[in-house]
Amino acid sequence: MPRPLEPVSQGTRITLGISFFVLFFAAWAFATLGGFVSRTFLADPITMMQDGWLLLTRFGFLNDIGVTVWRVVGGFILAALIAVPLGIMMGAYKSFEAFLEPFVSFARYLPASAFVPLLILWAGIGEMQKLLVIFIGSVFQIILMVAVAVGNTRRDLVEAAYTLGSKDQGVVKRVLIPANAPEIAEILRLVLGWAWTYVIVAELIGSSSGIGHMIIDSQALLATGQMIFGIIVIGVIGLISDFLFKALNRSLFPWRLA
Amino acid sequence: MTGTILQIDNVSRVFPGVRGGAPVRALEPTSLQVAQNDFITILGPSGCGKSTLLRIVAGLDRPSSGHVMLNGREIKGPGADRGMVFQSYTLFPWLTIAENIAYGLREKGMPKARLRGFENHYPKQLSGGMQQRTAIARALANDPEILLLDEPFGALDNQTRGLMQELLLGIWERERKTVLFVTHDIEEAIFLASRVIVMSARPGRIKADIPVDLPHPRHYTMKTTPEFSSLKAQLTEEIRAEALQAEGVH
Numbered sequence: 001m002p003r004p005l006e007p008v009s010q011g012t013r014i015t016l017g018i019s020f021f022v023l024f025f026a027a028w029a030f031a032t033l034g035g036f037v038s039r040t041f042l043a044d045p046i047t048m049m050q051d052g053w054l055l056l057t058r059f060g061f062l063n064d065i066g067v068t069v070w071r072v073v074g075g076f077i078l079a080a081l082i083a084v085p086l087g088i089m090m091g092a093y094k095s096f097e098a099f100l101e102p103f104v105s106f107a108r109y110l111p112a113s114a115f116v117p118l119l120i121l122w123a124g125i126g127e128m129q130k131l132l133v134i135f136i137g138s139v140f141q142i143i144l145m146v147a148v149a150v151g152n153t154r155r156d157l158v159e160a161a162y163t164l165g166s167k168d169q170g171v172v173k174r175v176l177i178p179a180n181a182p183e184i185a186e187i188l189r190l191v192l193g194w195a196w197t198y199v200i201v202a203e204l205i206g207s208s209s210g211i212g213h214m215i216i217d218s219q220a221l222l223a224t225g226q227m228i229f230g231i232i233v234i235g236v237i238g239l240i241s242d243f244l245f246k247a248l249n250r251s252l253f254p255w256r257l258a
Numbered sequence: 259m260t261g262t263i264l265q266i267d268n269v270s271r272v273f274p275g276v277r278g279g280a281p282v283r284a285l286e287p288t289s290l291q292v293a294q295n296d297f298i299t300i301l302g303p304s305g306c307g308k309s310t311l312l313r314i315v316a317g318l319d320r321p322s323s324g325h326v327m328l329n330g331r332e333i334k335g336p337g338a339d340r341g342m343v344f345q346s347y348t349l350f351p352w353l354t355i356a357e358n359i360a361y362g363l364r365e366k367g368m369p370k371a372r373l374r375g376f377e378n379h380y381p382k383q384l385s386g387g388m389q390q391r392t393a394i395a396r397a398l399a400n401d402p403e404i405l406l407l408d409e410p411f412g413a414l415d416n417q418t419r420g421l422m423q424e425l426l427l428g429i430w431e432r433e434r435k436t437v438l439f440v441t442h443d444i445e446e447a448i449f450l451a452s453r454v455i456v457m458s459a460r461p462g463r464i465k466a467d468i469p470v471d472l473p474h475p476r477h478y479t480m481k482t483t484p485e486f487s488s489l490k491a492q493l494t495e496e497i498r499a500e501a502l503q504a505e506g507v508h
Binding site for chain 2: 156157159160161162163164165166167170174175178179181253254255256
């Protein structure tokens with residue numbers, strides 16, 4: 001029996017991680033190919049892969065993937081550009097926090113998906129509307145989380161900087177920001193994951209391209225294989241972006257692992 | 259000895275009560291004069307306000323009354339003229355050792371390249387003793403008028419602590435900096451100091467001011483000499499009474 005908190009080797013970790021995927025697909029194949037679930041409602045893994053191949057080769061699904069990735073990244077970068085500086089300001093200056101925090105906390109609970117109809121009225125069904133859905137969904141989350149991280153900076157580091165001659169601005173620039181940079185990168189990684197949810201919601205309504213659009217189209221055709229393929233593609237892209245983000249953070253902040 | 263560099267005049271500190279509780283008097287009105295090149299250790303039981311006093315000199319805390327003058331100028335906030343070493347490890351973890359030491363110089367606008375060829379390790383990779391050594395170097399790099407140390411070796415093991423004491427004393431003997439050193443370790447207080455200030459239990463006030471006339475340079479073997487032992491016995495008595503009072507034992 002494994003003991004609590006006992007570490008496992010890298011090899012075991014990878015084997016165990018992959019084996020759940022295998023188990024998952026096996027259970028799925030057993031339920032569908034074994035005839036326990038109606039094919040109308042759930043395609044089997046083989047049909048799913050065939051449908052996926054058709055999507056990619058014949059129906060230009062790669063283009064849809066590209067469009068969706070572009071929307072997520074675009075809306076997310078827009079949100080990060082505005083939210084990270086605001087969050088740092090809120091974390092650093094308590095009056096600024098007192099001014100904005102209540103509103104941001106309120107806005108954070110406004111569901112991004114509920115804005116879709118409104119944003120269609122405001123911005124039409126073009127790219128701007130898609131970006132805005134992701135923007136609204138991400139920006140308040142990032143602001144709050146960054147503000148909390150910066151607000152929790154070790155006080156003794158700040159005091160040390162003051163005794164070394166830093167002025168208030170210097171403390172923000174040379175202590176608060178570098179001390180929290182890895183934390184902020186982690187926050188961005190987390191929120192990027194949520195942004196994927198918003199983009200699909202945005203694409204389900206009033207869209208003519210993207211992964212979400214393909215899924216809605218497939219629903220009309222009862223092509224569950226295509227729908228599942230679309231969902232899995234989202235998962236795989238999420239996994240890849242997560243991996244890249246982690247690798248980037250590791251190379252940007254070597255002092256964390258030192 | 260030359261003139262007074264640091265003048266503490268009737269400085270007291272009262273912390274407001276938490277959640278409607280009574281305010282806490284951490285420091286009774288305290289006066290102290292520090293001569294140029296003096297090495298003063300402030301000795302007292304935990305919670306006697308010795309760190310509060312040091313933080314007020316550093317400008318990190320404000321006195322409730324009284325004021326502190328450094329070279330005739332009143333201290334209004336923290337500044338590079340007073341180098342500080344903390345008990346906790348306060349090297350900036352995202353900077354290398356060289357960059358940490360150069361931090362103050364960069365704040366003054368000096369070029370970054372001055373410390374090339376230095377260690378490129380991150381603080382996390384160093385032992386506690388090495389980190390505190392670097393912290394002292396970082397504070398000294400600013401060439402402060404006075405060096406403030408708040409139990410800098412408190413978290414180190416006994417052997418390392420002894421080595422660090424000798425190192426600091428060596429620096430002082432060479433550079434003749436004015437030093438204010440807070441500790442609760444009696445041996446440390448005597449070994450380092452030219453003057454030991456004993457503080458009473460909370461609310462803190464200065465209870466005794468004892469000159470240490472042991473010769474320099476001091477070697478660790480001095481800790482076993484009769485002169486050292488008699489000083490230690492005397493200070494142990496002083497501190498013990500305070501510790502008992504702080505614990506509420508009679």
